[in-house]
Amino acid sequence: MKMIIPKGWKQEGKHITRTFKFKTFLQAVGFLNIVATISEELIHHPEITLHDYNKLTIKSTTHDRGKVTEKDIELACRVNMVPV
Numbered sequence: 001m002k003m004i005i006p007k008g009w010k011q012e013g014k015h016i017t018r019t020f021k022f023k024t025f026l027q028a029v030g031f032l033n034i035v036a037t038i039s040e041e042l043i044h045h046p047e048i049t050l051h052d053y054n055k056l057t058i059k060s061t062t063h064d065r066g067k068v069t070e071k072d073i074e075l076a077c078r079v080n081m082v083p084v
Contacts, residue, residue, distance in 0.1 A: 003068065006076040015061040016068050016076055020084055022054045031082065032056055038078045044071045 005011055009018045022028040028050055035058060039045045046060035058079065062069040 003070070003073050005068075006073065006080050008080060009076050011068060012059075014067050015059050016072050017057060017059045018076065018079070019055055019057045022056070022084070025053045028054050028056050031084065034082050035079055038075065038082075042071065042075055042078070044075050046072075046075060 005016055009016045020028075020031060022031065032048055032050060035046075035048060035056075044060075044062075046058050049057045049059070051057065058076075060072040060075055061067065062071050
């Protein structure tokens with residue numbers, strides 16, 4: 001069964017990624033904290049990079065499976081519901 005990558009995300013090999021851009025550093029950090037809370041709820045932790053003071057890139061894979069799984073898709077869908 002082929003998984004549908006959520007809007008705004010792209011598959012890069014064994015990962016899905018999305019970069020978000022904010023007006024300020026504090027908005028980026030606030031969003032990061034929300035993503036961290038979602039990750040804890042799902043017990044699925046992506047790689048999160050804060051760069052250029054106002055950009056946040058999320059990179060998700062299921063390490064024990066070595067590929068993108070339903071866990072990554074669920075995380076991406078939940079992140080997409082957070083207002084930017």
